[in-house]
Amino acid sequence: MLIVYVSSDAAAARAALYAAAMNGIDWGDVPTWLGAVFAAGAAAAAVWTLASQRVQIREQRQFIAEQAQNLSLERAELRAAAEDRRWSQARQVLMQGLQLSHGSGGQFWKVQVVNRSDAPIRDLHVRFGDAYLPSETHEVRTAASNLLRSVIGETWSHPLHSLGAGRAVIFDSQAFQPHTAHNSRPSLKFTDDNGIRWKLDHHGVLTESSDDPQS
Structure with a gap:
């Protein structure tokens, strides 16, 4: 075994050399350097956090916009369905x-009104032109697509209070001169089962009416 003896002088020399080397370092710059490193790290973290937040905000805005669009479409569909239900009976x-x-x-005019809905309609008012009222109103026992083939029953009064589901009625006008008859086309006003007032003209155009059936 080899034993190396180091003299006390050599050890002292090495210690002196190490102390000199350590004394040569400018320890005053180390905290500044470390602070700069930490500051740079914090700045990088802040930049990453800000970028991440921007991505999240953008994704949230996109999600909110998509949800708002979906809600708008759903509301439009609900409104359309409600409007369709509103018109459903009157169209029949x-x-x-x-x-x-x-x-x-x-x-003269002969007019047949058929209620093909599953609920009654009320307050039926027929006009010929702007002012002429029916001269006769008849129950229809058997309605035909050609009203001349419809089988009429008893005489009813006008205005007609109610016409049940699947029922029909015929209104006859008074006799006119040909040109007056041509200008006195029939129109019908009635109230549906939901209390909405409607007007149906000779051409089959259906519109809501603002008139009061009791006036």
Whole structure:
């Protein structure tokens, strides 16, 4: 075994050399350097956090926009469905009118109204032109697509208080001169089962009516 003896002088020399080397370092710059390193790290972390937050905000805004669009579409669909239900019964009320020759030499209107809905309609008012009222109103026992083939029953009054589901009624006008008959086309106003007032003209155009059936 080799034993190396180090003299006390050599050890002292090495200690002196190490002390000199350590004394040569500018320890005053180390805290500044460490502070700069930590500051740079903190700045990088802040930049990363800010970028991450921006991504999250952008994703949240996109999600909110998509949700808002979906809600808008759902509301539009609900409104359309509600509007369709609102018009549903009124669209099943049909009116057919024929301008016919009268025995007096004039002409008159014969109008058949059919309620094809599953609920009654009320307060039926028929007008010929702006002012003329029906001269006769008849129950229809058997309605035909050609109203001349419909089987009429008892005489009813006008305005007609109610027309049940699946029922029909015929209104006859008075006799007019031909040109007056042509300008006195029939129109119907009625109230549906939801209390909405409607007007149906000779051309089959259905609109809401603001008139008061009791006035």
